[in-house]
Amino acid sequence: MAASGALLALLAAGIALRFYRLGDENFWFDELWTAVVSDPSLPLSQLMRIWILPDVHPPLYYLMLREWRTWFGSDEWWLRLPSAVSGVLTVAVVPLVQRWLPVVRRPLVLAAWLAASTGGIVYAQEARHYTLLLFMATAATLIATGLAHRIARGGSILVPALVLAAVTTVLEYVHYFGVLLTAGLFTALYLFARVHRDRAAERIVLAAGTASLLLFLPWLLHQLPHVNDKLGGRFWITNNWGKTLPELAGYAAGRPAVFLAVSALIAWPLLRCRGCCRRADYFVPIASIAAVMAGALIISLHSPMITARNLFVTLPAFYIAGTAAFGDLERYGGRWQPVFFLMPVAVIGLCLATAAWRINNVSNDRWRAAADLIVSMPGCDRGALPVHFFPREMYAYYLPAGYRERVVRLWVDSPTALPPVAFKLKKQDCPLLLWSGHIESPRLAGRWLERLGIPPEQAEIRILQGHTIILDRERRRAGR
Numbered sequence: 001m002a003a004s005g006a007l008l009a010l011l012a013a014g015i016a017l018r019f020y021r022l023g024d025e026n027f028w029f030d031e032l033w034t035a036v037v038s039d040p041s042l043p044l045s046q047l048m049r050i051w052i053l054p055d056v057h058p059p060l061y062y063l064m065l066r067e068w069r070t071w072f073g074s075d076e077w078w079l080r081l082p083s084a085v086s087g088v089l090t091v092a093v094v095p096l097v098q099r100w101l102p103v104v105r106r107p108l109v110l111a112a113w114l115a116a117s118t119g120g121i122v123y124a125q126e127a128r129h130y131t132l133l134l135f136m137a138t139a140a141t142l143i144a145t146g147l148a149h150r151i152a153r154g155g156s157i158l159v160p161a162l163v164l165a166a167v168t169t170v171l172e173y174v175h176y177f178g179v180l181l182t183a184g185l186f187t188a189l190y191l192f193a194r195v196h197r198d199r200a201a202e203r204i205v206l207a208a209g210t211a212s213l214l215l216f217l218p219w220l221l222h223q224l225p226h227v228n229d230k231l232g233g234r235f236w237i238t239n240n241w242g243k244t245l246p247e248l249a250g251y252a253a254g255r256p257a258v259f260l261a262v263s264a265l266i267a268w269p270l271l272r273c274r275g276c277c278r279r280a281d282y283f284v285p286i287a288s289i290a291a292v293m294a295g296a297l298i299i300s301l302h303s304p305m306i307t308a309r310n311l312f313v314t315l316p317a318f319y320i321a322g323t324a325a326f327g328d329l330e331r332y333g334g335r336w337q338p339v340f341f342l343m344p345v346a347v348i349g350l351c352l353a354t355a356a357w358r359i360n361n362v363s364n365d366r367w368r369a370a371a372d373l374i375v376s377m378p379g380c381d382r383g384a385l386p387v388h389f390f391p392r393e394m395y396a397y398y399l400p401a402g403y404r405e406r407v408v409r410l411w412v413d414s415p416t417a418l419p420p421v422a423f424k425l426k427k428q429d430c431p432l433l434l435w436s437g438h439i440e441s442p443r444l445a446g447r448w449l450e451r452l453g454i455p456p457e458q459a460e461i462r463i464l465q466g467h468t469i470i471l472d473r474e475r476r477r478a479g480r
Helices: 002-017 029-037 044-052 060-072 076-100 107-116 118-124 130-153 158-174 177-195 199-226 241-253 256-272 280-300 310-332 334-361 366-376 392-396 420-424 442-452 473-478
Strands: 385-388 407-410 432-436 459-464 467-472
Touching (some): 002 107, 002 118, 002 334, 029 044, 029 076, 060 076, 060 158, 076 107, 107 334, 118 130, 118 241, 118 310, 118 334, 130 158, 130 177, 130 280, 158 177, 158 199, 177 199, 241 310, 256 280, 256 310, 256 334, 310 334, 366 392, 366 459, 366 467, 385 392, 392 407, 407 420, 420 442, 432 442, 442 467, 467 473
Antiparallel strands (some): 432 467, 459 467
8 A cells, every 4th residue: 555655646746747847947949949830820831841841750749739829829838738738648548548458467557657757757848749759659559558468368459459550640640750669569469469379360450550651651752852851861960879778768767777677677577487478568568669679770770860759659668568577576576575566666756856856957048048148238239140050030039029030040051152141240230240059169160250251369259058159359348
């Protein structure tokens, strides 16, 4: 009873933490992109052509948020609220699926773990699609595991297979890595049906999985020509598995070391119990994780788009396998049974504590701070405000009216001749020569000054939380 009470408390705290200080932090780069892409004032055709098609994500989240903004506005709290709500639904879907298709022996452990998930809480406080991705991935993985239980018992799987196909189709339109999870889950189910020699289940799973993937094909074919510049290694995200895997482990279990410990606990019953590897709550999660990671590795050889948050689709499978292992350790732990009974509480508590620490200690006020600095400088209430590379709408988001309209986007590395506005920068009253958001690079400042023909000693370089702001030193002094 004490362990159950602690799990319920952790579950409630995890849900509450998703709403704690939800609107306190300013948007960071990715959230600003979301704010720009979901702007309901833009005509839908223009939104698709300029923003959604050239992006590397499917359109469902942006379109949903666009409609949301017509009702609730666009400040930080309201734009992040759908993510927080998706986090709550991620927890709520456990008992819903468990009543229909039994998944694990201790669903309270699974629900509490999902509620306290470090990655789930951190991204529930961002205006991005990763919490919706986690919600849909959780629903799909739960249904797939419950469906496998039915296969093992020889029950009918047609309805669950159709529901799974519908859920995974939605998942694919939330994020491209939903396609990897769809392929992984249906591959795992097909192999599970073969292991249990259920030919009818094999055919149903194969048909449902194929239908789900084919339903995403029209969008894929429509968007691919628009993202050629982001394929084949031409993208700002770089593959770094040495960073991605520890980061993913931290999102899953609070600390990479805890993730490794839980992975070892999952391996223990598989090695000790001959029949465990044929069980649905081990087979489907582990096989699907293996398939997703193999697909991600193949993708990483051709396009650098692998990040820990893209691999969120594997978290529900890890939690299901971990919950199954905790349950088996409790039953077969002998004199260590009390320890194993309380172990989920300790692991889940650590996940929650890590998420709470991150929320209270990670700041994202860089874009507003940079905008406030520029607004505070004499002379910048008139003239051009040059910015580097990223869409001008992102720089303008935290600028007041009267400033937003004067933002001019320039590309330092452009091989073409500089536009006339660049040379007017040396004559205007505002000391701003360039604002480079999300890039902290003195080298970039040097290249820009060289192109403008301004001696480096005449410039003042301000590095502000990842932003590079280049000022004319003489005009900066004169304005004081």
